[in-house]
Structures are given as C-alpha cells and as structure tokens.
Amino acid sequence: MHCNHQSFGLLLDSGKSCIPAACAAATVPAAFLMLTFTNTPTRSNPMNQNNDTPPARFFLTKISLPVHRLMTAMAVECAGQVAALLSFDKKATFGLKLAVDEAFCNAVEHFSGPVDEDEQVRIEFFVEGDALIVSIRERGIPFDLSQAERFTPDTPEGMNKPGLGTLLMHQGMDSVEMFIHGREGKEVRLTKKLTFGCLPLGLLETKTVKAGRKRISVPEPLIRLAGIDDLPKICRLAWRCYGFTQEATLYALDELTKKTESGEYKSMVAFDPASGNMIGHSALKYQPLGVNTPELGLAFVDPAYRSPGLPKKIAEALFDLARNRGDRGIFSYSLTTHTFSQKALHEVDSLPCGLLLGIASQDMQIKELDTSRQVKGSTVTHFHVLDRSPDTIFVPDRHREIVKEIYRQFGLPRNFGTPAVEPATGLSSVSTALLSKETNVAFVTVHSIGADTAGEMAESLRQCRREHRDAVYAFLPLGNAGTPLLAEECERLGFFFAGIIPRIHDGQDRLLMQYVDIPLNTDAIRVYGDLSRKLLSYILSEQERIRKLR
Template sequence: MASIVQTELTLPAAMRMQQLVQDYVRGLTRLAGLPEDQRESLSLAFWEACRNAVEHAFDAENPGTLKLSGTLTPTTLVLSLGDQGLPFYQMQGVRDATPDPASPAPVCRGMASVSSCFDEVHWSYHGVEGNELRLTKNLTGVCGPPPPEAEAAGDRLEPAEPAAPETYTVRLLRPGEGLRVAQLIYRVYGYTYPHKDFYYPDRLDHDLATGRLVGVVAVAGDGEFAAHLGMTRWDLGPLGSVGAFMVAPAHRGRGLTKLLGQRLQAEIQTLGLVGLFGEAVTIHTISQQIAVGLGYRVTGLKLSDLELHFNRLPRRDGPSSSWEREADPGLQRQTLVFIFHYLAPPAPKTLFPPPRHREMLTKIYGNLEVETKFLDPTLPTGPGEIKIHFDQVSGVGTIQVNRIGSDTRPKIIQARRDLCDLAGAQVVGLCLPLGQGGAPHLCEAAEADGFFFSGVLPQFAPDGDFLRLQYLNIGLEPESIHLYSPFAKELLTYILREKERVGP
C-alpha cells in the first residue's frame, strides 16, 4: 500500500445510493486492514451521515449531489462528506435521537452516534463551497505503557529517584522514535495529556516523516529520553506551534528547558516560517513562563476553550506549587493564553479597529512590537465569505469571516444560535479580519448578540490578522485562571469587563 491513498466519488443525493456509499467505505476500510465488524460499523455510520444530508440539506426540487472522499495514511483513515445544500448548522436533523442501547445490532445509528464509531468528528461550513463533515478513524494502537485499567487497579506510577548528575545529548527527534516519546509522555503525564496523538508512536513517526512535527530530545548517557520539545505544522504553512514540552521526573532541574529551546529555535530558523504561536493552559503558569522566556507575547485569552483531564502524579517531595495542591483532579474546562512570536521584524500593519477596543488593541500590538496605522471604518459591500467549524469532541464552534460583505451580519448571528442550540457548542469563537473596513461594524453587531472581546490572532486571516470575539454557552470560574505576565492579567481584566458589558 502507498504511504497515502486519496480517492473521490460523486453521487446524486438520493436514498437509492446507500449501497454505493457503503461499498465505497467498505473498500477503503478493507484496504486499511480493519476487521470485518469495524468495516460494517463504519460503512453504516458514514451512510447515516449521508442520509442526514439527503433528508435535511436538499429538497425535491433541488436534489443536489454528495461528494465523498477518503484519505488513507499509515495512521488514519479520513472520510469526508461534502454537499452544497442547506448549511449544516441549520439542519434540524443534525441532532437525531441516540439509538436504543438495547438494540442487538452492533452498528452506529443516527448522527448523534457517529462519534462512537469514529475517533474525530468535525463539521465545517465553507460558504458557497458548502458543507463538509470530516470523520477520522485512527488505525494504530497505543504504545507499550500499561492501559488505564491496570493503573486504576493499583499499578500506580512510582515517584522517580533523581538521576545522577550527567551531560545530555540534545538532538532532533528521528522517524522511528515515536515509541520512546510516547513512553516519556506516559512517565510525565500518565494518560492525562490532552493531545492524544503523542500516545501513538505510528502517528508521531508519520508526522515526523512528513514535516508536520519537528521534535528535539535530550538523551541521557544510558540512551533514555529525558526531555522533549516539539513544533507542529499541521498544514505545512508559514506558522508553527511549539509545545509538547516534557521532562522526565528524574531529570528535572537540569536546565533542559533552555537547551531544548535553543536547539529547536535553531532548526526553526531553517524553515522560513513567519512566526510561532501557542496556547498555554492556565491551571498553572509554568508553560506561560517558559513561553515568555522564549520571546512569546500574549495576544489573547480563550476562555473555557479546552476540556482537560488533570491528574496529580506522584512526587517524592510532594506538590511543588500551590496549583498542584489546590487543583481538583478530573475533567475541567480550561482557559488558554494565546501567545505569538514573530521570527523576523514584521512589516507595519494597516488595521480597522472597533473604536471601543482601539486602546486595548494599541496595547496588544505595542506588546508585539508591531507598528500599526489605524483607519476609520467603512461600510461593507458585495457578498461575504465565512467558514463555520464545529468540533464535536471539544464542543467548540468557530465562525471565521474571510471576507466581510453586506450579508455577513445575519449569517454570523444565525450561525452562533444554531451552533449553540442545534449542535450543542459550549464555546463559540468569532474571527473578524482587522484588515477590512467592515470589521468595526460587524464587531458591534456581534457584541449585541452576546459576543465579547477575546484578543488578536496575528497572521491567521487570509489578509493579515483576526480580531477574536467569543461567546460562552457555559459558566465561567475566573478564580481558576492563573496567569504569569502582568499584561495577561491586564488583558483578562479587560475581557471580563467586556463580557459583563455585553451581558449573558
């Protein structure tokens, strides 16, 4: 089998296409080497998605077509369903009832159960290009560490004895070493690390081979991986995200943070990237401190944007900080600090800031050391372009405005309501292009609907930077947000004040 297999199939949006759809999926799952029971379950689950589109996205006078695509890699099978019918977030059938658990059929039934057959479920709306449902099935199992059940039964992680003083070899991570990184992350986090791909060696090796992951490791004298720091480029674009920093308990306090950061920075300089970004958790300030030390600047806060399972790992010397003593183990929604670092001095930016937020935006760009020219708003004309995405696993929806048009305002208001009411989004982010004159008017309209200021996403818009607003469909506990830099604290105060101003 080739390293990557890509296929496409276009069919009429009709119920009579069921057999063709299922045969298409069965063929791909057979090629992926999945067992027969999974092949059948996945084919039926994918047909449920197609059936939902046939029934709710089209009418008899405009039957339309379904575009099926499959991408098979050594680590994943991704099935995509595209249509140009009614936007997915307006389809009343998207929340079909959960199937009867007593049903003897071991298959997925109803859109609410598709996620039980696939590992990742992502809805996207691409404007005039239509809807896309992307379903991912992972093909590889976890690495050598014991499963969570064994840990729950008493096979607990033992506190580590400090390693003897030694020197370390700091080098790039190589394809084929994914298992050793997975074992390191287990020693550091158990099974609580939120980015689950790091527990799957084959996925790590694939990302290393394709350039989506650049990793640096500190290797002890006996060959043990003592620490890791990585950078991901999922779309191989001009931005990278640094993270996955971990140090084995026995090797802490040896200055490995600085050594890894320097080596990774040297490698990044060879890639010609524009900048690096990250999202630091706020259950503690350790990652924020490291980021500030590496030159990152705070540009925004994403309130309650991540569901994180915190588990207090054993330490011989007990909790090392107040957050370890006070944090309650278990699932928690976490606020993230958005940080950005330009790799070269950026060119001056011409922006259209909302008048209400001009002062705070001046501070954010001043903190980034970016020269700006602020212009007065203009009225949008012509059709707009928006993309809407919903991550069913995290419960986070995103409305991304690429072009502001005269029709954009009602679309984002309707999208927010349907993401919350139909899809069940707990958090909705709204991204407005600051380089377009209609941004201030659209910001004001969104705030009237309950969105509030959240910060700036530099270089994320097709034409520059996004102003990010946020809508919460859940509660918030500000006292659980721990921040390191004075500017981050000032920004949080401003955001909370804006949240209160726009109301529930």
C-alpha cells in the first residue's frame, strides 16, 4: 500500500494512484481545493491586463484617522479584523498588521505643513482580482519611493538609517507601490495575493447581471477549439461567471498555458459572431496525460448572453473531439443540491452511474443557484460512453440487478462472470490518496487483489479515521474475479455500495464503495431522472443495512 496527498483533480490513473475530480454542473467547482496563487508577474494575471472587463472589486472596509501616531493602534486593529475575515494564518496576519503599522506611521511622518483637525489618513481595504489591496492616502509631501534610502542591517551605520519601515512593508506584502495624486497628496498601496477560496461566501453572492437587464441574444454562436491566444479570455470569462469558484488553474495564466500546450486540457470555446466576445467554455481534462477517459468540466456561459442550448452544443463538440481521438468514454460529476446540471448532462447522454455521499464541501456552492447550506454535500457520477466493446465483469450477487440496470442504460455489453470462491493469494497493490482539507476525504484504489488486500484496505481506513476524514471511497476492479469477496470484506469494515464507473483505471470498470463518517442531511439530496432516484434509494438502503450489521 502506498499513500499520497493529492488535490481533487484525477479520477483516472494509469499508475498507482487514482483521484476523482468532482464538478458542479459541468463545471469543476474549484473550492474543492485550497490552493495558493503563485506570485506571478502582472502580465501573467489576466485580471490585470488591459481589457474591457476590469476585475471585480469587493469592498471590505475603510477607516479615516487623525494624522497622529497615537492612531496607529486603531489602523492595525482594523487590519487584524480584515485578516480574520479573509482567514489569514498567523504569519500572514502579522505581516499585514506590520505593513499597515509602518505605512500609517510613514504617512504621519511625511505629512506636509501644520496638521489641522480636518486632516486625516484614509485607509481602505478591498479585494480586486486575486489580491487584497490596502490603500493608505493622505495629503503629505510626495516623495519617490524608488529613491528612498534603503535599510541596510548588515552594517552598523545602516542600523540608524531610514528605510526600515519600507523594508518591513515589503516583507509583509507582495508589493508596495506609491501613487502621486497632485494636490490630493499621495497614496501607498499594499498588495497581497490571496489564498484561493478565502473570500467568504457572502461576498461572492452577487449577481453578475443585474435583474431586469436584457441579455444579448446569440442564436448561432461560433464554436471552436481554443488556442493559446484565447486563454486570457477564458480566465476572464471564468471570473465573470463564477468569481473564484472555479479551480485555481483558471486564474494562473502560465499554468493554464502549460496544461493547454501539453494536451492535458482541451478547451472548446463559443463566441458571439457580432461582437467577437467569448461567451462560453468547457473542457476535457486528460489527467494524467495519456489516459483515454477524460473528465468533462470547467463549463461556464456568460450570463450577459442568451444562446439556447449552448452548453449542450459545446459538450457535443468536445464529445466529437474525444471520439476522433479514440477515447473510450468521458466522465463528469454534478452536485446534488440542484438538478439543473444533472439534467444538462442527461441531455448529452452523460448518464448516472454512482453517487458519492459527503464529498462536496460547502465552498462548492455555485453563486447563481439556490444551493444547500449543509456543511457537506454529495455528487452524482456521470459517464458518456464512446467505446462499446464487450467485457467480462465480476459483481457481488447482492448488487447484480442494480449494476445490470446501470449498464443497460449505457448500452454496454457486459458478461457477468462467476466470482471466485476462494480468497486471492497473489500480490496485492493498494494506494490511498488524501484530498484537500476542504473536502477532507480519501480515495483507496485497488490495483490488484492479493492475500493482503483486505488488510491493507482496513489499515487505510484506520489511518483515514485517525485523521478524522469525513469519508473514504474505494475503487475495486470489476474485471477481477476476486472483487465480490473483497467487497464483502469491505462491507464488514463499514463500506457500502456507491455505484460503478466504466473504463477508468487502465480501461477497467470499477465498483465504487464508500465509508461515510459524518452525519448527512440526505433529505437535501436532489437527483434527476428515474435511474438516479433508484440509485439514491438503493444506496441509502445499503447504507442502513451496513449500519445495522455493525
């Protein structure tokens, strides 16, 4: 058994690890992850490029203080409150407070002329693009920050020189800038890149398009494969549609470019022919490279435009691309807090084959939809079949009928083989992938069944429970005659049926099982279609059966 820490980004793997990538609707909800934006130059950030869609600004707070050093503590206290709001850790909080302390003292020290009671230092905190910005403005004497004396602690003389405050501001922030506003004085602007997903949900719950505003109709959009030149527009469209709720790669242009150039991402984009504006996007994600069962995700449509059936048209273009590449199928996920995305996937024959309980964190909520506020949610697993070649699988007798029904909807020919009656004696291969703290779940993949497999799975489960993981999901090879016996061992551990998924690890079908270690409000689960409802009912009954057995 081997264990690794992974982000929630892969369901297929030709090697030793396997991690699914969940998506809200046909989109991948990025808040599954807690990733940090890299400190890239301004040119790498599409939100800072010259374009007709400036980055959204979220105002946090502002404070105006008398020009006096005694007011420093109040400025620092305000900075501390902002740090708490944005969930800064101790180091980042200290850095922000120190930078504001130094900037405020600097503003007081460099103020020009006599200070009357009307003069103030104005401090404003806001989020713009992917950064927190602190603006400190006053009407002091302008000076050239680039020509300011530098603090040089490596020499005795340097200890007494000015410039320590500027150095400390730079230490606590990613950038320190000076702006001269003529008679209005000067401004010091402190910028700190934000940890992905740190904005509170309440700040994100603003509509991109104002109610009542007429949307632009695009009856015949232009749909094509995205090129490198389209990537900045994709980043901006993702922001305009969902803010920072998509995965972090979409907001790091360098990273998105690498994935596109390598073939890991295949993006399809839609344009309004009249204006030339990009209005829609979706992608196939080949993770790792070389797999032939990609994930459909990263789907979003500009709400300022109306183009009936656009998500379906983009998905069909991607399916044609995958078919021409010789791919075997396409998987995707949808949240169970609403049925809109599930219905959309049904319409492109991406059909349900499983349901993972407790995998979705609260941050996965999509701001345009009225979604559940429970702490953890669930997802429906979908699959679009491209390869209909026959295969033999080995399914536990208890689950044979529901599994047959799943395969029947796909039109996949499967021979149900006779399971082994004796435990396996060969070599075992099991891997465990621990996901981000936001999802707080783990995936256990059985690559080959041997004498030690049940014990390795038991140890993986114990490890996950010691770490207080909310849930553990197991992927068993349906092409192995020993899987039914292993499934029984898993049930003794507390795992219960979660569904199947075809053609994933090395082209094998997989039996999905799950161990959920937290209470869930299953009444809040919403699914679309008869088979999804039957799957939900069956899975919940299996959960109850296993609970009673223990």
